[in-house]
Amino acid sequence: MSEMMEDCGLATAVRAIEGKWKVDILCELGRAPRRFGRLKAAIPAVSEKVLTAQLRELEADGLVHRQVHSGPPVKVVYSLTELGAGLNDGATALCKWGAALKVR
Numbered sequence: 001m002s003e004m005m006e007d008c009g010l011a012t013a014v015r016a017i018e019g020k021w022k023v024d025i026l027c028e029l030g031r032a033p034r035r036f037g038r039l040k041a042a043i044p045a046v047s048e049k050v051l052t053a054q055l056r057e058l059e060a061d062g063l064v065h066r067q068v069h070s071g072p073p074v075k076v077v078y079s080l081t082e083l084g085a086g087l088n089d090g091a092t093a094l095c096k097w098g099a100a101l102k103v104r
Contacts, residue, residue, distance in 0.1 A: 013087060016061050019054050021046045023091065026080070029064065030088040033079035063087060 017023055021043060028034055028042045040051055055078060058064035063084035069075040080088065 013090065016063060016087065017091075019057065021050060021054050022058060025051070025054060025058065026063065026084060026088055026091065029078055029080045030085065033067075033077050035075065035077055039078065058084070 017026070024043045024046070025039065028039055034042070036051070036055075039055075040046070040048060043051070046054075055064060055066070059066050062081055065079050065081050065084075067077045067079065069077065
């Protein structure tokens with residue numbers, strides 16, 4: 001990739017959402033915070049192993065927050081960070097652009 005492309009914000013955004021299910025995960029969390037089971041139910045084609053891995057990557061990139069609530073039973077809730085919500089805003093614009101392109 002050229003140096004100019006490396007500095008491009010779009011290239012950075014695309015790298016952040018690389019992965020078959022990350023966009024689906026971000027969309028679901030954009031609707032509301034979710035527990036793991038609810039995310040899995042909303043995206044039934046993803047395996048638990050892959051969902052876990054992609055959630056960890058999104059958390060490491062600062063796009064998803066993982067909140068652990070103690071007490072029996074332990075409850076883990078995933079939500080978007082401010083950065084993740086901003087990425088979803090940008091993705092919405094891309095979705096609209098793609099839909100308009102399909103119509104042509």
